[in-house]
Amino acid sequence: MNRIGFVLKVRQDRIDEYKAHHRKVWPEMLAALREAGWHNYSLFLRADGLLFGYFETPHDLATATAQMAATEVNTRWQEFMAPFFESPDNARPDQMLMELEEVFHLA
């Protein structure tokens, strides 16, 4: 398993809606993530909208993202979520993930 960390930026004025949607993520989106090998996946939010993602996968981030991108439900979810993020030209958030370098790990 690889451990992946990434950041995104949620628009500060839409944080409450973003959180509400993430309390009820579509079951078919959750199923697609599981099938694409996204495990132990958490999203953490800072009060200013900085969003940190952590998950574990047998793949690398590019492959894990590509496997999701091949699903129809991911296209719908990313288009639904795009307005909640700070991104140029309302880009899909899954195309904006900035991967972080893991510099320490203790099992």
Next chain:
Amino acid sequence: MNRIGFVLKVRQDRIDEYKAHHRKVWPEMLAALREAGWHNYSLFLRADGLLFGYFETPHDLATATAQMAATEVNTRWQEFMAPFFESPDNARPDQMLMELEEVFHLA
């Protein structure tokens, strides 16, 4: 197990040294973390020094930090690491952790 996410800020001009020290964390520091219930603990770094920490613990962050603070090796490690962080008055990094809110989790 609780999942904890936090952020800190490493001084950009000291990132290389910070990374080098984290490739060889003192064995007694690793042992103290394990004994204090810090599991699956990763640190992720962005190029500008933003540092994201993730770990799993039977405790909350305050308790996990307090258990480490009670050890002599942690005092030495935090004083060693303090100059690598952006913090007022060279505060110990373990007193500067900003906890993030987990807004989503998929097992």
